[in-house]
Amino acid sequence: MAFVTAPLLEFENVGLSFKGVNALTDMSFTMTAGELFAVIGPNGAGKTSAFNCLNGVYKPQRGDIRWKGDSILGMRPDKVAELGIARTFQNIELFAHMTVLQNITLGRHIRTNVGWLAGAVWYGKAKREEMANREKVEEIIDLLEIEAWRSYPVGLLPYGIQKRVELGRALAMEPELLLLDEPVAGMNLEETEDMARFILDIREELGIAMILVEHDMGLVMDIADRILVLDFGQVIGEGTPLEVQNNPNVIKAYLGEELTA
Amino acid sequence: MRGRPNLYTEYKAEMGLFPSMSKKIAIGLLALIAILGPLAALPFLGFAGDASWLILVNKALVFAIAALGINLLTGVAGQVSLGHAFFMAVGAYTAVVLGGEAGNTVWGLGLPIWIWLPAAGVAAALIGVFVAPTAVRVRGLYLAFVTLGLVFIGLYLWRNLGKIAGGPGTGRPWPELEFALWRNMDPLVSFTSDGPLWWWLTPVNWLPWVHIEEMDGEVKTFFFLVVLVAVFAIIAKNLMRTRIGRSWAAIRDRDIAAEVMGVADAKGKTQAFGISSFYAGMGGALFASVVGRIIPESWDIFLSVEFVAIILIGGAGTIVGTFLGTFFVVLSPRIVENVTGFLATQAEDGGPFSWLGSIFVRSSADDWIGIVSYPDAAGPGLSVAQLNIVLFGVLIVVFLIAEPLGLYGIWLRARNYWKGWPFTY
Ligand SMILES: Nc1ncnc2c1ncn2[C@@H]1O[C@H](COP(=O)(O)OP(=O)(O)OP(=O)(O)O)[C@@H](O)[C@H]1O
Ligand SMILES: [Mg+2]
Numbered sequence: 001m002a003f004v005t006a007p008l009l010e011f012e013n014v015g016l017s018f019k020g021v022n023a024l025t026d027m028s029f030t031m032t033a034g035e036l037f038a039v040i041g042p043n044g045a046g047k048t049s050a051f052n053c054l055n056g057v058y059k060p061q062r063g064d065i066r067w068k069g070d071s072i073l074g075m076r077p078d079k080v081a082e083l084g085i086a087r088t089f090q091n092i093e094l095f096a097h098m099t100v101l102q103n104i105t106l107g108r109h110i111r112t113n114v115g116w117l118a119g120a121v122w123y124g125k126a127k128r129e130e131m132a133n134r135e136k137v138e139e140i141i142d143l144l145e146i147e148a149w150r151s152y153p154v155g156l157l158p159y160g161i162q163k164r165v166e167l168g169r170a171l172a173m174e175p176e177l178l179l180l181d182e183p184v185a186g187m188n189l190e191e192t193e194d195m196a197r198f199i200l201d202i203r204e205e206l207g208i209a210m211i212l213v214e215h216d217m218g219l220v221m222d223i224a225d226r227i228l229v230l231d232f233g234q235v236i237g238e239g240t241p242l243e244v245q246n247n248p249n250v251i252k253a254y255l256g257e258e259l260t261a
Numbered sequence: 262m263r264g265r266p267n268l269y270t271e272y273k274a275e276m277g278l279f280p281s282m283s284k285k286i287a288i289g290l291l292a293l294i295a296i297l298g299p300l301a302a303l304p305f306l307g308f309a310g311d312a313s314w315l316i317l318v319n320k321a322l323v324f325a326i327a328a329l330g331i332n333l334l335t336g337v338a339g340q341v342s343l344g345h346a347f348f349m350a351v352g353a354y355t356a357v358v359l360g361g362e363a364g365n366t367v368w369g370l371g372l373p374i375w376i377w378l379p380a381a382g383v384a385a386a387l388i389g390v391f392v393a394p395t396a397v398r399v400r401g402l403y404l405a406f407v408t409l410g411l412v413f414i415g416l417y418l419w420r421n422l423g424k425i426a427g428g429p430g431t432g433r434p435w436p437e438l439e440f441a442l443w444r445n446m447d448p449l450v451s452f453t454s455d456g457p458l459w460w461w462l463t464p465v466n467w468l469p470w471v472h473i474e475e476m477d478g479e480v481k482t483f484f485f486l487v488v489l490v491a492v493f494a495i496i497a498k499n500l501m502r503t504r505i506g507r508s509w510a511a512i513r514d515r516d517i518a519a520e521v522m523g524v525a526d527a528k529g530k531t532q533a534f535g536i537s538s539f540y541a542g543m544g545g546a547l548f549a550s551v552v553g554r555i556i557p558e559s560w561d562i563f564l565s566v567e568f569v570a571i572i573l574i575g576g577a578g579t580i581v582g583t584f585l586g587t588f589f590v591v592l593s594p595r596i597v598e599n600v601t602g603f604l605a606t607q608a609e610d611g612g613p614f615s616w617l618g619s620i621f622v623r624s625s626a627d628d629w630i631g632i633v634s635y636p637d638a639a640g641p642g643l644s645v646a647q648l649n650i651v652l653f654g655v656l657i658v659v660f661l662i663a664e665p666l667g668l669y670g671i672w673l674r675a676r677n678y679w680k681g682w683p684f685t686y
Contacts, residue, residue, distance in 0.1 A: 055521050057517060057520075057521065076520070076525070077517075077520035077521045078520050078521075078523050078524055078525045078526070080521075081520075081521060081522055081523035082523055086522075087521055089518065093515050093517070093518035093521075094514075094515075094518075095510060095511050095513075095514035095515055095518070095519075096514050096515075097510065097513075097514055097578070098507075098510055098511070098514065102507060102510070105507060106507050106508070106510075106511050106519075106522060106524075107522060108504075109504065109507070109508060109522060109523045109524055110522075110523035112504050113504075114503055114504045114505075115504075115505070116500060116505050116532055116536060118503075119499055119500050119503035119504060119505050119506070120496045120499050120500055121499065122499040122502075122503070126499070126503045126504075127276075129503070129504070130276060130502070130503060131273075131276070134272050134276065135270075138268060138269045138270065138272070139265075139268065141269070142265050142267055142268045142269070145267075147267055147269065150269075169522065170522075173522065173523065
C-alpha cells in the first residue's frame with residue numbers, strides 16, 4: 001500500500017498525428033487538484049488537440065493519459081465527462097435551439113439519473129430532480145450574472161454572453177477539472193475582466209482545478225499557477241509564470257515580446 | 262460566500278405544465294370545446310357533431326398519437342426517419358393478431374383492448390430498439406434512407422404474411438374499440454356503437470339539452486381518442502422537459518458537444534427510436550381499428566412522408582406544432598375537396614366566384630382550362646388527391662425556406678404581434 005496519492009491528471013508522452021502530420025509529440029505534464037494550470041502556444045500548437053485527447057474525442061496513437069492514477073485512454077467522451085471533467089470550447093458549442101436555462105441544465109446530465117419512465121410520469125422523482133436542477137442552475141446564473149437572458153434561445157445571444165453560458169453549462173456538471181479553451185478570445189477589455197473575475201470566483205468559491213488555454217498573455221500571467229508552453233505539438237517550457245517568461249526557448253518561440261505584458 | 266440579492270427562487274409556477282394563466286385558460290377552453298362540440302351542444306359548432314366531420318377528426322386524433330412519436334424522434338432528437346409507417350404497421354398487426362377474430366386464413370386470439378393496444382406499442386418499441394443499433398450509426402440523409410428501407414421490407418412482409426395481414430388488396434377487419442374484460446365476454450363499454458356511453462350514465466340527465474343517452478358511435482370514439490391523445494401529449498411533454506428530452510435536444514443541436522457534456526449518444530438515440538416507435542405502434546393500431554379494415558399496401562412510403570410533412574408544416578420539436586401539423590395534413594384534403602366542389606358549382610351556376618371556378622376547375626371532358634378535374638373529368642388536370650400532394654409538397658418547401666418553425670412559428674409571430682399591440686413594429 002502506497003500512501004502517495006496519485007496526481008489529478010497526468011499526460012505521459014502523448015502523441016497524436018493526423019495522416020502523418022504530428023499535432024502532439026511526446027506531451028507530458030502532471031497537475032494536482034485545485035490547480036490553475038495554463039497551456040499556451042502559438043496557433044496550431046496543439047492546445048485544442050490536447051483537450052480533445054483528454055475528452056476522448058481524439059484517440060492519441062502514443063502515450064497515456066491518467067486520471068487519479070487510472071488510464072482513461074480510449075474511454076468514450078460521455079464516460080470521461082462522468083469522471084468530473086467539464087469543458088468549454090474555442091468555437092462556442094452551445095445547443096443553439098435550447099434556452100439558456102436548458103443549456104445550463106443539460107450540464108446536470110451526469111449528476112442526475114431520472115430515466116424515461118420516471119420522466120414520463122413527472123410527479124415524484126422527476127419533478128424533485130427538476131426542482132433541484134433549477135435551484136442549482138439559478139445559482140450559476142446568479143454567479144455569472146446572466147439573469148436577463150435566462151429564457152432566450154442561446155442562438156440569439158451576443159457572443160460574450162454565449163461564452164458565459166458555456167461556462168455555466170460546464171459548471172453545472174460540478175466538475176473536478178474544468179477545461180477552458182480560449183475563454184476570452186474575441187472579447188473586449190470589459191468582458192475579459194468579467195471573465196477573469198468569474199474564473200477567479202470559480203477557483204476560490206468552488207475550488208475546481210482548471211486548465212486554461214489562452215492567447216491573452218496578460219490574463220494567463222496574472223492568474224495561472226503554472227504554465228505549459230507548446231510549440232508545433234512539443235512542450236518547450238513549463239513552470240511558474242515568472243519561470244516561463246524567462247525561459248529562453250519560450251522567448252524564442254514568441255519572439256520575446258508578448259510575454260512581458 | 263457573498264450575499265445574493267439577485268438569486269431567483271420563484272420558479273415553482275414556471276415549471277408547471279401550463280406555466281401561465283393564458284395557457285391555462287386556452288387549454289380549459291379547448292377541453293370545453295372538445296367535450297361539448299361533438300355533442301352538438303355549442304351554438305356555432307353544431308357541425309362538429311356531424312358524423313362525416315367527426316370521422317375525419319378521429320383520424321386526425323389517431324394520427325396525432327403517431328405524430329407525437331415522430332416529433333420526439335425527428336423534432337426533438339433530430340433523427341429524420343422515414344420508417345414511421347413501418348412501425349405503425351408493426352403495431353397494427355400486433356393488435357390484429359392479439360385482438361382480431363381468427364378465421365380460416367388469418368390468425369387472431371380475440372383478446373380485449375387492454376391487451377392488444379398496449380401490446381401494439383410495446384411490440385413496435387421493441388422492434389425500434391432492435392433496429393436502433395444500425396440506425397444510430399448513420400446520420401441525416403443516410404438515416405432517412407436506412408429507415409425507408411424498413412418500409413419496403415415491411416411492405417414485402419405484409420403482402421406475404423397472409424395469416425397476419427390478410428391477403429394483398431383485401432386485408433382483414435380489425436378489432437373494435439370496445440372494452441371487455443376477456444375474450445368472448447360482452448364489452449363493458451363500446452366506443453364505436455351508437456347508444457349510451459356508459460350504462461350508469463344514462464339515468465342521470467347531466468345537461469338537459471344534450472342527449473347523451475343516444476350518442477353516436479363516432480362521438481364516443483372521439484371521446485376515447487381525445488383522452489388518449491391528451492395523456493400521450495402530456496407524456497411527450499414530460500419527456501421533453503426532463504433529463505431524457507434535454508439529452509435528445511442536445512444530440513440534435515450538437516452531438517459531439519453533447520457527448521463531451523456526458524450524454525451517451527447511442528443510448529439517447531436508441532431511447533428516442535424506442536419511444537417514438539411505441540407511439541407509432543399505438544397510433545397504427547388505433548388507425549387500423551378506427552378505419553376498420555386495412556390492406557397491406559397502406560403502410561407505404563406516402564404514409565411516412567405524411568408524418569414528415571406534419572412535423573415540417575406544424576413546426577418541429579413542439580407539441581402545439583405537432584397538433585397544428587396533424588390537423589392541417591389530415592383535414593386539408595377535405596377542405597380542398599369542399600372548396601373545389603364549391604368552385605365547380607359556382608362555375609356551373611354562374612355565382613360570384615364563377616370566374617375563379619372556370620379558371621381553376623375542369624368540369625367536363627371538353628373543358629380545357631383548369632388545374633383540377635372535378636368531378637373526374639377525363640383528360641389532363643389533377644385529381645383532388647393529386648392536388649393535395651402538390652399542395653403538401655409546395656408547403657413543405659415553403660416552410661423549409663421561409664418558416665422553419667412551421668405553423669407554430671406563424672402562431673408565435675401572431676401572438677407576439679398582438680402582445681405588443683398597438684405598439685407593433
Ligand atoms: N481533426 C483534425 N484533422 C486534421 N488535422 C487536425 C485536426 N485537428 C487538429 N488538427 C491539426 O493539428 C494541429 C494542432 O491544432 P489545434 O487545433 O490543436 O491547435 P491549437 O493550439 O488549438 O491552435 P489555436 O490557437 O489556433 O486554437 C494543427 O496543425 C491542426 O491543423
Ligand atoms: Mg485551439
